[in-house]
Amino acid sequence: MNLHGKNRHIPGTFRSASPCAESSRSNSVQGASPIRLQLYLARCGAASRRACETFIADGRVSVNGTIVTAAGTKVNETDEVRLDGVLMRPESRRVYVLLHKPAGCVCSMADEKGRKTAASLLEPHFSERLYNVGRLDMFSSGLIIFTNDGEFAKRLSHPSSGIEKEYIVKTTVPVPAELAERFEKGIRIEGIFYKCRSADIRSSRTVHIVLVEGKNREIRRVFEHFEIPIRSLTRIRIGSICMENLAEGAFRELSEEECRLLSAY
Incomplete structure (x- = not known):
């Protein structure tokens, strides 16, 4: 099926696919109420609901052969939903x-x-x-x-969520105490505010850092700001794991x- 053919926005709820499509779905839930397309994709294991919204907006999702770009669209479990041409089915086992x-x-x-x-x-x-x-x-x-x-x-x-994530940072040069102190208090770099929950210098070249929110490449950007090269960066904890x-x-x-x-x- 060509997903990039007629790109047409169709709002609302789609009618069920053909009986053949319905019978081919081993994991379908009969009589289930229509649900939002991004939630359906998430239940199929495609990605998180937020990421699925992006897939839809990018025109990568079709319903019953028609490209859909509205995340508010609702579908039934019997509809034929495809992501990048791959048929999506709800998975019975959560992993x-x-x-x-x-x-x-x-x-x-x-x-x-x-x-x-x-x-x-x-x-x-x-x-x-x-x-x-x-x-x-x-x-x-x-x-x-x-x-x-x-x-x-x-x-x-x-x-x-407030989930802590702990990292071990090993550097090629000694880490100044100022880095840890300013990172804990909060520091603005190129207009972006970075703040860790804790920065514990364990040795001259080893720091344990705990983040909660965690922005893109946050630790690396803070260390680059202080001109401290990182030799290795390892996440050792997620919450209690x-x-x-x-x-x-x-x-x-x-x-x-x-x-x-x-x-x-």
């Missing part, structure tokens, strides 16, 4: 995976430059479509959560209790 991302992997579902993705480390082991909750930049390593639960991802990603003995490149599924604790923030 929550903790990965120790190696440096050199990018946090995206696909990379236009052909770089290795963190998701590719999980693909051989899970039939579900998993996506990362938040990001680590390419040169950083450490803990990152993958899931196909859009609501769970939304809760964890929202700044109001610690790295423990999880080797680089390894992963494990989160327990129900761990998911409950993360959702409780």
Whole structure:
């Protein structure tokens, strides 16, 4: 199916697809009320609900063969919904995976430059479509959560969640006390305000930093501002979930209790 043919905005609720499409959906919920398209995609494991809104706005989603760009559109579980031409079906099993991302992997579902993705480390082991909750930049390593639960991802990603993320930063030169002090108080760099919850200098070239909100490349930009080169940056904790003995490149599924604790923030 060509998703980039007739790009036409159709508001409202779509009627159900043909009986053949309905019978092909092993995970369909009969008689369910229509739901918003972005929520449907999130339940299919496409991405978080917010990311799915972007997919829709970019014209990557079709419903019953028609490109849709309005996130408020509602669909039934029997409608044929496709993302980039791939048929989306709600997944019956929710998966929550903790990965120790190696440096050199990018946090995206696909990379236009052909770089290795963190998701590719999980693909051989899970039939579900998993996506990362938040990001680590390419040169950083450490803990990152993958899931196909859009609501769970939304809760964890929202700044109001208050979930702490702890990092170990190792540098090539000694770290001045001023860096830690100003980072804790808050510092504005090129118009963006950065503030960590704590910055604990453990040795002359090792700092433990705890962030809550976490802006794009926040730690790296603060260290660059003080002209302190970073040798390695590793996330060792997300909320109450610690790295423990999880080797680089390894992963494990989160327990129900761990998911409950993360959702409780």
